Amino acid sequence: MSATDLQDRDVETPVQGEGEQFDEENRLKPEFVRQVRESLRDDNEDSTYDLVEPLHPADIADLFELFEREDRTMLAAAITDLMGSEVIAELNDYVREDMLEALPPEAVADIVEQLETDDAVQLIEDLDEPDQRAILSQVEPGDRAAIESALTYPEESAGRLMQRELVAVPESMTVGDLIDYLRKSDDLITEFWEVFIVDHRYHPVGSCQLSWTLRTPRDIALTDVMKRDQTLIPVGMDQEEVALRFQKYALISAAVVDESGRLVGQLTVDDIVHIIQEEADEDVMLLSGAGEGDINEPLRDAYSARVRWLIANLGTAVVASAIIAFFGAAIEQLVALAILMPIVASIGGNAGTQTMAVTVRAIAMNQLTRSNTKRILLRELKVALMNGATVAVLIGIATALLFTPQLGAVIAAAMIVNIIVSGMAGVLVPVAFERLDQDPAVASSVFVTMITDSMGFFAFLGLAVLAGLATV
Known part of the structure; x- marks a missing residue:
């Protein structure tokens, strides 16, 4: 289909943040929040669901943060089908902790299994150890092992932040082999920007962006087109230093290696954006002596x-x-x-x-x-x-x-x-x-x-x- 054909089609694409629920600064209107609260207190769950259902997961998370603790529990019960992993991941840390404590371990385990490793770790790392054990006991063995491994690393380190889901292939492959592998493998992650090339010890020797792969003849060896100059992130590196490296070298993703140089995970720029915001907020609050400065803090x-x-x-x-x-x-x-x-x-x-x-x-x-x-x-x-x-x-x-x-x-x-x-x-x-x-x-x-x-x-x-x- 040509670009002209696409332009001629009468397709309406909804834009997040537009509609009667939002003001001109893309914030939930007080009238809308009040309407949802009144619907909850009238025990009208169907009306509540209809009001909240059109919202983006991030906006649903914002709605939770605008409510008192008692109302949050009522809202979660009314929109159970909408309480997916995307909403939970967007919640403020204190609000999320309250929500998780109100849910049974089986429900939290279902949410954890929908998340990537880094988001799953962030979800449960602040919970008490008994709650962590109860939740992890309900998680699939493979996911449980990855999460438990991440929790052994220090807080705010690359090991805690990294995703274990990545695409790594041997250096003996050609471009054609890689394309065939990506098309035929059913267990690959759904979103990635580059493929890591590893040697027989699973040490990263280079990386290959997907755009390069698609534009290169099939018979060319990956070692001939891969980028050998990599920015490798040690697994124990502090998140602030990680963010500085992403900023300095304009990285989109980077390999994380353990003490022996073995590839154990990756970090992507979307994780780093959150880190930069957290570190900036933390420094401002520390300068003022206001602690974490979170309005949801006990x-x-x-x-x-x-x-x-x-x-x-x-x-x-x-x-x-x-x-x-x-x-x-x-x-x-x-x-x-x-x-x-x-x-x-x-x-x-x-x-x-x-x-x-x-x-x-x-x-x-x-x-x-x-x-x-x-x-x-x-x-x-x-x-x-x-x-x-x-x-x-x-x-x-x-x-x-x-x-x-x-x-x-x-x-x-x-x-x-x-x-x-x-x-x-x-x-x-x-x-x-x-x-x-x-x-x-x-x-x-x-x-x-x-x-x-x-x-x-x-x-x-x-x-x-x-x-x-x-x-x-």
Whole structure:
């Protein structure tokens, strides 16, 4: 059929996200969500099913996340036929865990068997060990062995993430042999982009994209057309490093190998997209001390994740308060000091946060390493000098007009000092955590805030005393 014939055909293709259920930003409308909730509470399962049935699995997952825990159980019972593996895989981790706990092991096992290995592992890895055993006992032996093997690898490693379903053929094949194999084999995975070529030890020696296979004469050996330069992923590699390699080398898929170099699985770019999002969200939440920051996170977990950093921040705030107390007499003599102090600390804190965010991102992206730390430090020092000078001129002129020229000079000097110190702290604190093998996003903000506040108060009040505006 030609392209013209296809264009002439009167075919309507539904587009996901369009219709009365969605708003202009492709979100479920409050009216639609309320309609489904009312239908559930009226025990009208048929009406509920008719409302939900047209939705894409990802939108059904979104609908679950908009409901309270009790309503989710009722919704799952009303749309049992729609609760396939695609919906379960799209659910938020906390919501999915609640749903799985409400389902019998046999039902969860049926869902697991529909999923690829990586999705199946993600489905059950956060469940309690007794629940895992109960579910796996209902799974087919082959699938159970693959899942149990994946669970032996560390969390957030390539071994946990990889798919064991792949296409691998011996290096002795020709292109024609490969095409015949792909057409005749009934147990191959349904979606793949490249074929891995292996030697007699099952070590990957190359890969061949399907597009190359289809465009190459049948009698050509695979070893003559395969890509020998591969990016092999060690099975124990952290998922963040895996994502960086996919980004750096523009990979669509990559082979995963064990310690002996044997092919054990593959990673595909759709898995990496989720990893990149997870890692970005995690770093943002860690910088703020908000834990996982998930609105579906249990209250107790959210409380414990946040309160410990607030307590740590309370301790560091005492340092700044001690500096203010030391200059208490000076503040009493010149009330303008108390008025202007928060400005110095606030601007310094913002400058430190900016530099810290840039540094943490650079570390996460492998842009800041031991080989260029000095250069980055000097760069941020120059930025801090320019920023400090600009802000100092503005605040100095304003203070001179409102109070005295001498006080304007003092606050301008203090502003330059604090912004420079803030810039250095924004680099050195995350780098220090990274050198200590700690996540630089975890506690950097607490210590950077302490340094900027303390130095801001000390510089401003100290310079005021040195200038003779007040005495200690």
